[in-house]
Amino acid sequence: MTAGKLLNEAISSLRENGIDEPEANAQWLLSAVLKKNRAQIILNPETEVSPSQEIMFGEYIRQKKQGIPLAYILGTQDFIDITLKVDSRVLVPRPETEELAEYAAEFISSKFSGISINILDYGAGSGAIGFWLLKKFPNARLTAADKSAEALECAKENARQLRIYDRTLFANVETPNSLSGHYSVIVSNPPYIPSAVIPGLSPEVLSEPYMALDGGSDGLSVARLVLGAAGRLLVPGGGLFMELSGGDPLRLKHEASNDIWKEIRSVQDFSGQQRFFVAIKA
Numbered sequence: 001m002t003a004g005k006l007l008n009e010a011i012s013s014l015r016e017n018g019i020d021e022p023e024a025n026a027q028w029l030l031s032a033v034l035k036k037n038r039a040q041i042i043l044n045p046e047t048e049v050s051p052s053q054e055i056m057f058g059e060y061i062r063q064k065k066q067g068i069p070l071a072y073i074l075g076t077q078d079f080i081d082i083t084l085k086v087d088s089r090v091l092v093p094r095p096e097t098e099e100l101a102e103y104a105a106e107f108i109s110s111k112f113s114g115i116s117i118n119i120l121d122y123g124a125g126s127g128a129i130g131f132w133l134l135k136k137f138p139n140a141r142l143t144a145a146d147k148s149a150e151a152l153e154c155a156k157e158n159a160r161q162l163r164i165y166d167r168t169l170f171a172n173v174e175t176p177n178s179l180s181g182h183y184s185v186i187v188s189n190p191p192y193i194p195s196a197v198i199p200g201l202s203p204e205v206l207s208e209p210y211m212a213l214d215g216g217s218d219g220l221s222v223a224r225l226v227l228g229a230a231g232r233l234l235v236p237g238g239g240l241f242m243e244l245s246g247g248d249p250l251r252l253k254h255e256a257s258n259d260i261w262k263e264i265r266s267v268q269d270f271s272g273q274q275r276f277f278v279a280i281k282a
């Protein structure tokens, strides 16, 4: 069987099953099986696929037809310039979260350059934001906190692989009120989807952990906990960087106390949505 014929069959089959972006999904999966990049496969449709590779590709396509996210099938997700192991224990890190991590990194570079700092990643999941910051700032230490013990197990596997385990403390907590310490930066991508919206989400999103999605009745229940505790946990001049649903930073801004924060900002993501809540402690 050739790569081109196999791809065409897979694309038709994914399309018939209502899977979004059938071409890209089939190409990524075949590229993982053949260990070639997508362009090589597209440009060389006559490439021979062995029977064992064909079986593996068939299994990947079967999983994709069930709505399993590509990253779970492949077992990894790139986050800026690190690669994380991901599976059904954790949310698949999203591109907008890379932007949040980069804002936090700019803040650290401008305010705490070269200094040993403590960072808190609240709702760490796979560890994406916090681990990327640890790789970038060798003097930093991280507390990776999550309510899900399973997510923390996945985060530990990533920390070992990225060789930053000894700079990370793992905290299995339900609320930031259980944490103590002094942090220069708090990053958080809390669950922020209103509970009532969740049943209508795509099968891909619904195969991610419910706990990683559910932000309570108005989507802000965990974000409010983080904002409430951040004033106590941050050092003076420290910053809170939180990702929320489009428009929600403006809502949360009204709930932040002017006595604690010297600056509160809502920042747009690359698609122009008010997505990031940034607060700097007085």
Ligand SMILES: C[S@@+](CC[C@H](N)C(=O)[O-])C[C@H]1O[C@@H](n2cnc3c(N)ncnc32)[C@H](O)[C@@H]1O
Binding pocket: 090, 091, 092, 093, 094, 097, 122, 123, 124, 125, 126, 127, 128, 129, 145, 146, 147, 148, 151, 173, 174, 175, 176, 188, 189, 190, 191, 192, 209, 211, 212, 213, 222
């Ligand atoms: C949207 S995911 C973000 C995961 C990761 N930080 C990322 O950006 O890809 C939210 C994470 O918060 C965790 N979580 C949900 N409710 C929580 C709570 N009350 N306290 C701590 N963590 C919570 C979930 O288990 C999940 O790992």
